[in-house]
Amino acid sequence: SQQGEEDPQALSIQEGENATMNCSYKTSINNLQWYRQNSGRGLVHLILIRSNEREKHSGRLRVTLDTSKKSSSLLITASRAADTASYFCATDGMDSSYKLIFGSGTRLLVRP
């Protein structure tokens, strides 16, 4: 079963614009993570936010977490063509400390 669900499924923006992707989940979590996947490649870990954190920054990335709404958002500022990829949120499964549950992802296209 999927814990995280990203929204929108696909997003197309112009280079330089900001991109916002959302993730909703169903059960309580310890941490939430965001990953990026370039086409046909493995996933790359972007950022981890703990359940007691509300916001975290890493370069042009800003992640927020609202545990009361069971949602998170990933903001990419000043997007570049190289940001074109799929973005996934992942949450820990409460029944296993060795499993992360991934959503189906947001496909981001940044047009030059």
Place this chain on the structure above:
Amino acid sequence: SQTIHQWPATLVQPVGSPLSLECTVEGTSNPNLYWYRQAAGRGLQLLFYSVGIGQISSEVPQNLSASRPQDRQFILSSKKLLLSDSGFYLCAWTTGPPRAYGYTFGSGTRLTVV
């Protein structure tokens, strides 16, 4: 530095044929190792994970199996492939629980069963 190698990159196999995908990690000891499968346009499904040599946990019942013959080697196998086994297979490792550390993924194997 730690690196993860996964091969082959692509594979086309007939239905009923065997499968062996290999993953190795360099630069670390006693990693936790994982096999995930990604269907087209979908999220990832955990297939197996291992916290040590010979220790394999299966998440999804299916005709796949996994083995860890060495500390940094993880193998995904099947005796007879099904059409439904097609997908993108990803190996990953962590130094501890992924909730705290996050995964480092290999580059993946695209398997097409025909």
